[in-house]
Amino acid sequence: MLSEQELQSLKNRFSIIGSSPGLNYALRVASQVASTDLTVLILGESGVGKEVFSKIIHSFSARKHEPFIAINCGAIPEGTIDSELFGHEKGSFTSAVDNRKGYFETVNGGTIFLDEIGEMPIGTQARLLRVLETGEYIKVGSSKVLKTNVRVIAATNKDLKERAQVGKFREDLYYRLNTVPIRVPALRDRTDDIPLLFRKFAVDFAEKYRTEPIRLSEEANVLLRNYSWPGNIRQLKNMAEQISVLSQNKKVEVGDIRYYIPEENSADRMPALIQKEGGASGENEFSNERDLLYKLFFDMKKDVTDVKKMFFEIMKNPAAAQQYTGVANYESQVERSETYKPALSEIPEQIAEGNNPIIISQGNHETSSAQEIEEVLDLSENEKKLITKALKKHRGRRRNAASELGISERTLYRKINEYNIDE
Numbered sequence: 433m434l435s436e437q438e439l440q441s442l443k444n445r446f447s448i449i450g451s452s453p454g455l456n457y458a459l460r461v462a463s464q465v466a467s468t469d470l471t472v473l474i475l476g477e478s479g480v481g482k483e484v485f486s487k488i489i490h491s492f493s494a495r496k497h498e499p500f501i502a503i504n505c506g507a508i509p510e511g512t513i514d515s516e517l518f519g520h521e522k523g524s525f526t527s528a529v530d531n532r533k534g535y536f537e538t539v540n541g542g543t544i545f546l547d548e549i550g551e552m553p554i555g556t557q558a559r560l561l562r563v564l565e566t567g568e569y570i571k572v573g574s575s576k577v578l579k580t581n582v583r584v585i586a587a588t589n590k591d592l593k594e595r596a597q598v599g600k601f602r603e604d605l606y607y608r609l610n611t612v613p614i615r616v617p618a619l620r621d622r623t624d625d626i627p628l629l630f631r632k633f634a635v636d637f638a639e640k641y642r643t644e645p646i647r648l649s650e651e652a653n654v655l656l657r658n659y660s661w662p663g664n665i666r667q668l669k670n671m672a673e674q675i676s677v678l679s680q681n682k683k684v685e686v687g688d689i690r691y692y693i694p695e696e697n698s699a700d701r702m703p704a705l706i707q708k709e710g711g712a713s714g715e716n717e718f719s720n721e722r723d724l725l726y727k728l729f730f731d732m733k734k735d736v737t738d739v740k741k742m743f744f745e746i747m748k749n750p751a752a753a754q755q756y757t758g759v760a761n762y763e764s765q766v767e768r769s770e771t772y773k774p775a776l777s778e779i780p781e782q783i784a785e786g787n788n789p790i791i792i793s794q795g796n797h798e799t800s801s802a803q804e805i806e807e808v809l810d811l812s813e814n815e816k817k818l819i820t821k822a823l824k825k826h827r828g829r830r831r832n833a834a835s836e837l838g839i840s841e842r843t844l845y846r847k848i849n850e851y852n853i854d855e
Contacts, residue, residue: 434460446484449632450625454617458485465612466492471564473549473609474587476616479664482587485614486545489585498542501535506551513556515572524573536569536580543583549609550590550601557602560584564608584609619661619668627653629665633672644682646675651686659693816851819844823853 434442442448442459465472466489474482483502490500508516515525519534535544546552552560563569564584568577586609595601619626630648638645648656661667671692675684818837826832834844847853 434463438463442488446488448481448484449629450622452617452622452625454615454621455625458614458616459488461612461614462488463492465489465614467494469493469583471583471609471611472585473592473611473613474585474616475613476587476589477618477662477664478589479666480616480618481665482616483545483547485616486543486585486587490543490545490583493543493583495542495583499539500543500545501539502545502547503535504547506548510553513553514559517556518559518569518571520572521574524571528573534569534571536563536582537578539582540580541582543585546584546586548588549586550588550592550595554600554602557605561602561605561608564605619664620659623657626656626661626668629668630656630672633669634676637673637676641676643676646679647683648689649683649685652684652689655686655689655693812851815847816853819847819851820853823848 439456439459442463443450448455448459462472462485472486472489474485476482486502487500490496503516505513514520515528515532515534517534517536519532519537520528522528522531546560559569563580563582567579567581569580570577592601592606592609596603596606619629627648631645634645634647656668663670674692675688679688681688819833822833822836823830826836830844830848831841834841837844839847
């Protein structure tokens with residue numbers, strides 16, 4: 433395990449700023465595992481600097497004089513990633529006009545860093561597993577088994593175990609990669625390091641653009657510490673560059689910082705259609721539509737029940753109206769409606785609880801006759817009403833109506849024919 437002095441020397445060598453416990457622990461694990469040939473899985477959000485850890489492991493390993501290559505699996509098209517990694521033979525596919533060596537052949541003896549491993553196609557994952565287990569691979573379009581001696585370091589910002597459970601990542605490959613996991617902390621978990629990182633970036637950009645470095649006020653520092661930094665160090669660096677170029681004052685106040693920090697939007701609370709795994713697309717689409725409509729109708733029924741309960745509570749105690757509304761003259765409105773209020777003794781107890789259909793009083797309470805209004809819970813009828821309303825709102829434009837309803841245009845067309853809706 434690294435001493436404090438060795439740890440600081442490592443940070444200086446790779447330009448790592450910060451001293452949070454999570455960062456220090458990750459660096460110590462990386463240096464300790466570097467001397468072995470174990471497969472390493474680096475975990476962390478996008479922008480935390482996972483590639484730096486792969487370079488640390490390679491630089492402190494016995495392979496440090498051999499090639500090192502970093503590959504972003506999410507940036508290579510699915511149709512060519514096998515050729516990129518393992519090579520191909522001439523004529524193996526349309527554009528294969530010559531033989532090509534893959535990365536596992538050209539980097540033989542060195543280290544391959546597979547960034548965003550969670551984006552790798554399932555077929556390529558099977559090939560990679562064979563390389564990790566036996567060191568063997570086959571070029572695309574060839575039948576000859578080749579050998580390679582490559583150390584694999586992988587990184588991801590996704591939960592690979594969760595993806596394995598839904599069939600998007602091979603479980604056996606996950607456990608093979610996860611021999612030694614290293615978790616790089618997010619920037620929001622390193623609040624004390626944020627001012628130091630910002631200062632370092634400000635000095636670097638001042639040298640680049642030949643200007644005086646900007647400085648943050650204490651209030652601006654507090655604001656930066658309290659921000660969540662979804663883009664992590666990459667976002668902080670970009671912000672430091674923007675302020676270095678655009679700021680009129682070299683001392684940046686909290687008001688200036690707010691201009692460069694995007695507002696953090698709350699999560700969308702509206703229900704959404706989620707594509708289910710497996711099954712025909714038509715069945716999934718139909719099931720998702722039904723799920724959405726059921727949720728909407730049951731939520732509406734709950735809201736109606738809550739309104740009924742509030743109404744009867746107000747009739748019992750008009751003074752309680754203020755907790756349900758901000759209208760100042762609500763009490764006078766209640767007084768004006770007294771002539772229409774049925775006697776409380778005539779209201780069944782279970783209705784006062786808000787559990788039965790609404791009762792509308794006809795005439796005054798002395799000669800009232802109650803009429804029960806049943807709530808319409810027919811799914812197809814409500815679905816038809818929603819579609820008709822959406823079409824009317826968007827003046828018959830099906831694409832806009834389908835988007836509003838959260839369904840495909842094809843499904844909307846089918847529903848229009850099914851319910852004989854007049855557009």
